[in-house]
Amino acid sequence: MQTGHAVTTPFGRRSLSLGMLATQALAQDVDCEASIDKWKLFRNLCEARQSLGLSDRALIVLNALLTFYPQTELKEEHGLVVFPSNAQLSLRAHGMAPATLRRHLSALIEAQLIFRKDSPNGKRYLRKTRAGENGEAFGFSLAPLLVRSTELEALANQAKTERWQLKLLKERITLLRRNIVKLVELGMEELPHLDWNSHYGRFRMVIEGISRRSTAPDLEPAIDGLECIETEILSLLENKVNSRRTSANESHFERHKHNSNTQHKLESEPGQENRPEEKSEPDWRSAEINAGENLPAIAAASERVNAQIAAQDVKPIPLGLVRQACPEIEAYATNGITNWSDLMRAAVVVRSMLGVSPSAYEEACDILGQENAAVVVACILERAAQITSAGGYLRSLTDRAFKGEFSVWPMLLAQLRAQGTHLNLVPDR
Known part of the structure; x- marks a missing residue:
């Protein structure tokens, strides 16, 4: 087969462009001694396809064209024109539709990777000589691939580096x-x-x-x-580490020692014994909380009543008030929340969903009590979008509760205010 060096124009209605002329001129510079493995060249093209503006479907068509080249090495003496019909090419391109096939062939031509060498009647074929030897072929010339092999390898290496x-x-x-x-x-x-x-x-x-x-x-x-x-x-x-360097270990062990003590006096739960001495009930409505504040800010704003809470008997929290302030947790209950057991089971599900570790939740249950810990988890769920770490925040509240600096009541009432809801105690069922 011979590629020929004369300029070929497209058959039929297809027009000639300067890009086609440039590609044919490039193909004339092919080195007769040059050769390259066609599949190595194809892999380089796959690596550099973005810089060449090629789609994966265009590469499928080029892969099909290369399968019609009988030798593994692209070389001038073997001929550089393949001449499959559209039907054969479509089969090797995984059954690609004719219109899609023509579109991607045009993309390969525009990328100056191949060019058409059309016969006088537009058919693709190989002409035989009288002696039966291979003569001139008409179809798709792969000569630009051979000429640009060094450039394509450089583009592939650049793409790998990037x-x-x-x-x-x-x-x-x-x-x-x-x-x-x-x-x-x-x-x-x-x-x-x-x-x-x-x-x-x-x-x-x-x-x-x-x-x-x-x-x-x-x-x-x-x-x-x-x-x-x-x-x-x-x-x-x-800075925190440096300021507490001398007492870090002592504080750490002291905390664990206190957490294991089940006799510490905190805010009492319904039915608890050993309650502190009764004092006058604090004014829960004195904590003014803005609706836009997150839970850390709500807890901080409630500090002026927390000191009173830690040292006195606290009224049991009505379950209806919890449901009114924290409606989202009800979606995690199997059959709704009708009693405290339902709330605590839903809190365990929410705890896992928020990424709170089991140890953090167990510590909260030990310090706050199971019911109050469930209420805190319900409040955290309401403000989950504004809290970076639910587990870290729960541990912080637990530590403050152990020191007598935190109680659930102000947090719950602040949640009601943040929602713009009027206090309406719904009796427990």
């Missing part, structure tokens, strides 16, 4: 995301008085600005932002 760099950047973002979330959880537990929501909000703004199709230049500013947030959080936690 993909590797992008992978490294994505891994770095994954590590930073994990670090920041864990550090914020630790901060919520150890330094609950700080505004961790602002750090988490900045973190979410950076993450939400990253799209799935982000390139390496798009990810570099995001990494810089995440590293700044991580540095700020580490600085806050390191």
